[in-house]
Amino acid sequence: MSDFQKNARAAEAAMRHVFDATPLQRNEHLSERYDANILLKREDLTPVRSYKLRGAFNAMRKVLAAASTAPTFVCASAGNHAQGVAFMCRHFGVQGVIYMPITTPQQKIGKTRIFGGDNVRIELTGDYFDVTLAAAQEYCTRIGAHFLSPFDDEDVIEGQASVMVEIERDLGGMPDHIVMPVGGGGLSAGVCSYVGDRAEITLVEPAGGASLHAALMAGTPVRLDHVNTFADGAAVAQIGVRTFERLRHFDPGQAISVDENRLCTTMIEMLNIEGIVLEPAGALAVDALKDMRNRIRGKTVVCVTSGGNFDFERLPEVKERAQRHSGVKKYFILRMPQRPGALKDFLNLLGPDDDIARFEYLKKSARNFGSVLIGIETSNENNFVRLLEAFKSAGFDYRDITDDDILAEFLI
Incomplete structure (x- = not known):
């Protein structure tokens, strides 16, 4: 047993005086979907609803043990x-x-x-x-004072490794595959250092903050020019120097990037089907299973759900992103004739499962026509094939702006 493994076990044992171990739960829904034994390491159930208190505890206890006066x-x-x-x-x-x-x-x-x-x-x-x-x-x-880094600190890394100590104890050994999120790298560096080559590991980061992949390609930590902060628990501009040293041996193919809109479909699914509230970063590992079906079939797979600090005021945004990714909600700028009955003609084109979610006149672009921002929800993405054909046949000009980030930012 390495010194790191011994220290991680000692840190985990000390934590038991402060908070209970988080559960390792088999998820029947995911296991059936992926034809595998899928278990969730529920870090969203710590007292602060994330794994972060592990590293903070370990770093602070070591500083206090060595100091004559508490800083x-x-x-x-x-x-x-x-x-x-x-x-x-x-x-x-x-x-x-x-x-x-x-x-x-x-x-x-x-x-x-x-x-x-x-x-x-x-x-x-x-x-x-x-x-x-x-x-x-x-x-x-x-x-x-003493600065506590969120990830780029050896004692923090060691403390986060306690997640894996608990997994190994509960399973009585190593799983076949471990899937976990990576942001600054504290959790992933700790778990990977503890596991070594005893299990396959996949690291998952948001597409808008893939700092690990950028570092692996460059051979050194690099700062991203732009970061999408939607998955704020894992979206960092640059992975830590110390954490990268523990992760630099990874093949770039072991670092999966997940689209933020697709991530929302997993958040909604876990909430509606399982009653599990996950923040965006906390859902990364579960969402990544969609890209791993052939690799994990028949295996025991542990997904680390790293956090559940989700503000429900964001739920409408999450639902919106999920619907747009699934193709059941689209936005159009429609060129509407300014004549009696034009709106009725348009409404008659809608099918029984089509619903108008947004309708807003923008301005009159000409005396005989007006521009309309319209959002349509439907039950199945294939319904839009029929609907758009109906638009063309009826002579309604339109522009699909669903995936136009600039227009969507201003209009939606």
Whole structure:
């Protein structure tokens, strides 16, 4: 047994004085769909609804064990790391300062305050995370505090590896395949270092923040020019230096990128069928199974559902993205004749399963015609084949803007 494995086991044992191990649950729905033994490691069921408190606990306990005087702990985070650090500051009875962007939703700020209580002060600084991070690090330097990285720290990596310690114990050995999300790399670096070559591993990142794939292709961490923050728990501009050193041996083919809109279909499915609330990053591993069907058939597969901090105010957006990806909702700019009966003629083209979800006159583009933004939902994507043919036959000019990101941003 390696020193890393021993340390990860020691960290996991120490955690039991603070919070219970998360369950490893067989999922019948997914197992039947993929003809495999699919188990979910429910990190969405920790006290802070993500695995992040594991790394925070391990790093803080080591710092406190080595220090003669407890330092102030500082972090920069808009989400799960902030909540994990706040929870552990209260547990250890130490002071913490958590820097969060001004744009952080009140729900996340409120939960961080609840977990930290009087042991935590929240500083809202900067519109963007890079500004927030710089402010936190400058504060650390100025007062001599201890900065807690969300992932690029050896003790944090070791703490996140406790996820795998629990999986191995519950299974009585290694699964055939492990699927987990990767953002900054703390969880994946810890689990991969603990597993070694004893199981096959697939890492999953959002397509709009595929920093691991970029690093594997370049041979070194690189900063992405643009990051889609929808899956904010895993969408980072650059993977950690320390974490990448533990992941650089991966083949780029072992890092799957998942489309954010498709990810929404999995979030909705898990909520509606299983009653499991997952944040976008927490659903990455489950969604990736869609690309792995032939590789996992007949095998025991563990998917790490890394977090469930989902603000239900985002549910309409998630449903919208899921419908657009599934092809059952589309948006059009329609050129409508300005004559009596034109709207009725258009409505008569709709089938029994077609529903108008949005109807808005934009402006009159000519005296005899007007532009209309229209959103249509239907029960089956194939219904649009018939409907669009009907548009053409009736002489209604249209433009499908469903996948036009620029127009959608302004109009939808």
